[in-house]
Amino acid sequence: MRREQLVFVIVLLVGSSLILFVVPPQQSPVRLGFTSHRSSFGSRGIGNVGWFMPADTLISTSYSANRTLVGFIEATLNVFPYQITPGTVLYLGLYTNGRLAATQDYNLSSSHKTPATILGNVENGVASFSNSLLGFTVSQFPLNATLPVGTTVTVTVWVSNPIWVEVDGTSVTHSYESFGLGSSPPSVIVAEAGNIGPHTLSVGLESNAG
């Protein structure tokens, strides 16, 4: 090996080692870790009551943000893993002040690590379940502009086969049913439009607590 080549190799090795050790530095320059401080609204997701949500029905649930929305909006719909028909497709839409902000679709599996079981009887399409849930999210992130307190956030749900969704018996908000709109969330939606549904879906919402 020629001397110039040797020097080049050594410089390369030293340079690489410096990059490895200096960038990023050993003490992480940022504060990562688990924070329990949350900015959430909507349903908490606690409860074991499920409703057999019908297929081909667009169900919307709206909440008014009780805090400024910063960074992202994340919405979760809770579903009981109980007798889900194979091939079932779930469509979620997320709206801010009636405008479509994000969509998400899921092909639901019929196989689950911990299936839920029904406790007691099914009455009027409502049942109590064991402690096992699936949370399906739809998110807008990054959120390019901060949204003020009072922003109306709406989540729409459409499913190709009936599924057992968690309902929130404590909510003062209603869920609304619309028919014949198809599976894709419309680009604009009016909060509290349609028929008041028999139950309020459990929809949790989160943003950056700052």
Place this chain on the structure above:
Amino acid sequence: MQGNIRQIMTSLLGLLVLSLTLFPPAHAGFVGNDDGEFDVSSTPSYVFVQEAFDTCCGLHWATSPPFNDVSLQYNPDFDTSYWIQNGGDWFQTVISSDPNGCAGFHIQVWNTGSGKLNWRADYPTSGCITVSQILNNNAVWYIQENVYNGDPRYAGMITSVYFGLTGNGGLSYTLYTGGHGGWWKWLRSNICWCGTDGGYATFSSAGGHSYMGSNVNVNAIGPPFDIATLENSNMRYSCFSNSGTTLMSQLFSADGGHC
């Protein structure tokens, strides 16, 4: 000329030694927020951590400021996240509990460059849920990150996270993160029995077996160069057993030895 080259070589080697001296590994390893690290041999379908408390100990702590809560954290490697993850994000999954066994499941996504919280999802979305005897002997805490391994464009992405708690009662929750096959990749990881909110947990009586499993082989690798999580504790971890198999394990203990 030969003398010059020797001088340059000596200087550069000196620089190398100096850089190693100035930037040593950040920690001793296998205590608190560093149980070592594990990786997988190929694209997995899932990678889980299972914490099973021994009959001796359960999980008890003397202090854990600021809120007296503790966490089981399943953390990806900081540097790998910085270089490889989508946007330099750090995808953390957590089970938290207070001293009464009131628990929560969490995903938090932080940016390794800015330190911003880019996304989170929690169950429940606020507060916690009490699950009977999840701090007692023989309780099991479980987190499984499910990974897409089909279409090569999305292979390796985390699609959902299954959380499970088993005590006298049980609670399980699977959180689907969305995206086209997932937003974030599974990366080499470690676990942490830690405090919360930047705190240090002092475990008084705690111990059990920690398992890392997958449908592909799980390998023990050296402790990470950079520890990402702020939280820490006095929990000690043994060396890994059965590295290179689909079920690797180590012991954790508040007062035992460490690797």
